[in-house]
Amino acid sequence: MFKTVPTTPFDDQKPGTSGLRKKVPEFQQKNYVENFIQSVFDSLEGFKGKTLVIGGDGRYYNREVVQIALKMAAANGFGKVLVGQGGILSTPAASNVIRKYKAFGGLVLSASHNPGGPTEDFGIKYNIGNGGPAPEKITEAIFARSKTITQYVIAEAPDVDIDTIGTQKLAGMDVEILDPVADYAALMEELFDFDAIRALIKSGFTLRFDSMHAVTGPYGKEILEHRLGAPEGTCVNFVPLPDFGGHHPDPNLVYAKDLYDLLMSPDGPDFGAASDGDGDRNLIIGKGIFITPSDSLAMLAANAHLAPGYKAGLKGIARSMPTSGAADRVAEKLKIGMYETPTGWKFFGNLLDAGMATICGEESAGTGSNHVREKDGLWAVLLWLNILAVRRVSAIEIAKEHWATYGRNYYSRHDYEGVDTAAANTLIDDLRARLPKLPGTSVQGLTIETADDFAYHDPVDKSVSKHQGIRVLFEGGSRVVFRLSGTGTSGATIRVYVERYEPDPKRHDLETQSALADLIRAAEDLAGIKVHTGRDKPSVIT
Structure with a gap:
């Protein structure tokens, strides 16, 4: 046998x-x-x-x-x-x-x-x-x-x-x-006010959910169309295919450009979303506005009490280190814990199990809560719909009100994919060696306040995870972060995260790359990306 x-x-x-x-x-x-x-x-x-x-x-x-x-x-x-x-x-x-x-x-x-x-x-x-x-x-x-x-x-x-x-x-x-869908759909019905979302859709609210020919097709079809009453055609690319239809099932503005263009068009729906290959990531686009994953985490946390599963409030918020600090100010206002972890959902597990955090998120389009121990793309979509159903305002109105209350974190990630592994490691090693000398110096007119190699001290099991990304923080709250990704299968991916905090509501309508231009130049100067990799520009900007 x-x-x-x-x-x-x-x-x-x-x-x-x-x-x-x-x-x-x-x-x-x-x-x-x-x-x-x-x-x-x-x-x-x-x-x-x-x-x-x-x-x-x-x-x-x-x-x-x-x-x-x-x-x-x-x-x-x-x-x-x-x-x-x-x-x-x-x-x-x-x-x-x-x-x-x-x-x-x-x-x-x-x-x-x-x-x-x-x-x-x-x-x-x-x-x-x-x-x-x-x-x-x-x-x-x-x-x-x-x-x-x-x-x-x-x-x-x-x-x-x-x-x-x-x-x-x-x-x-x-x-x-x-x-595969039944138990998950039942859980979503426990967490969210399906009656309120049904009423929103019945009132004429329109949406588009793109499963990218990946696993959430059957989940989206069952929940959004069958249980919530969205019209047939709301879910697109909903048949899972072994090769995802020849497309890259990554819900970002490069690989889901069709969805973005639709939401930016005059006749587009009120709300658009997408999920990835295995269903744990999400893309959120309101009519006329892309909600960055970092902002989405903050906005969901600030409004989560509107959903039945979270009406008692949050125990805490956790985010990966490269994720913007937008959620930090929500936690501060709510007077709850805020935890900064390395990239990788496993680091959130201890916080969730210990009841120290309720909602977690990563800049790489992953958001979730204590309902499971993975990030959850469709969960994020349904929480957004629940919030929209209760507040009866548009996604862009939610975003602008949020920024007016908390300030705006302009944020972008620049990926250099398929870089020679040795060259990528040399770039990081060289930058790491120079960290002690960076504080107090200036680059592109920006003064460096602190610079370190992020290490995480787990508050639950007391473990320590070192070398989790290089942080360079500037006076005024801006920063750049450098990290090698562990999710690819060939070569190395250098990720550069660029962030500027802007408290002034009069400066909340800038184009993101323009708002970050001096920081992007500073990142190049600090790391010597072109010298080490021969690359003039990133492979992907999100």
Whole structure:
């Protein structure tokens, strides 16, 4: 029934901030998937007879890896596996299933917002029993095991029918195929005032939700059109495809330009939104205004009490370090905790579990709350709709009122993608070495107040995470941040975050890149981006 297969280690199975991500051909190497999954199981204790959750974003190679994972779960002693129908579960839905059914943990098959297809990206991430990504102590153990693994165990059994809802047996283990949308949709109905949103839509409010041929298509269709009464056609690109229709499923102004153009047109809808490959990111655009993810976090936090699930108020707000400080002023006014963490949703888990934070967000289009332990794109869309339904003003009015109250953080991220890894590391190392000498000096007419290499001291488990990004703060509250991304699969991505705080409402209508022009030049001068990379301009500006 079970067989033990000898194997040899791969030296590149180190999980990043969101699991192991590689190109599909790398995952298709003999024993590559099996080695990693066995390394995950070998790094865990106490799961015999317990429940595992498996699901993914439906990208190319998803169905094949689901079958491998099921057979290895049976051979390793799990008692039951819950699988989304067709191998599908959005990342926030997977987190919810783990939590709702008190599973031991879950395997989330996704490369998030990265492209999909036979030569594109795939990923495997392990989530723990709270529904969140495995903390560093577990991912480090997985990597250590992957370097010494000599064998894996797997059931010799036919493939499971993952398309039919119901329970089956696999080598003595129960396999239950779930409706991937039902539990998630029920949770959203608990958190938000669906009657108020229905009334808003019935009054003539129009919206567009673009799933980018990714996993949230069925979720958006069920919730927005079927349960909330939005007209058919509100949801577009709602059929999940293994290659996302040949598009890049990243909800930003580059890859969702059609949606942006529609919302900027005279005849566009009142509200537009998009989500990414695995459903954990969001893009929010009101008629005539793009709401940056950093601003969205702040505005959602300031208005969250209007939704039933948050009427008691927030315990605290958490944001990743590169995310703008807009939410900080909301927390200050609400007299609640404000926590600045490294990039990576796993850092929010301790704060949420400890009841120290309720809403969390990242500048990379990720926002969420304590309802699950992942960021949640559709949740953010529904909270926006709930706020609009109660306040009965436009998104642009909400934004302008917010800036008048708290000040505006002009903010932009410049990505230099596919940079030679050695050159990127040299840039960061050189800048890090110069940090002690920067305070008190000037660049592009701006005086540097402080400069450091961000380290996070977790207030819950007291762990310390160092080298999480270089911060250069200027007098007056502006800053630039430099960081290497861990979400790509080839080369390195240098991310430069540029932010200016503007308290004067008379200066809240500037074009963002113009408002940040001197800081953008300062960032180039400080890091020598062109010298190190040969790049004259970023690959993507968001």
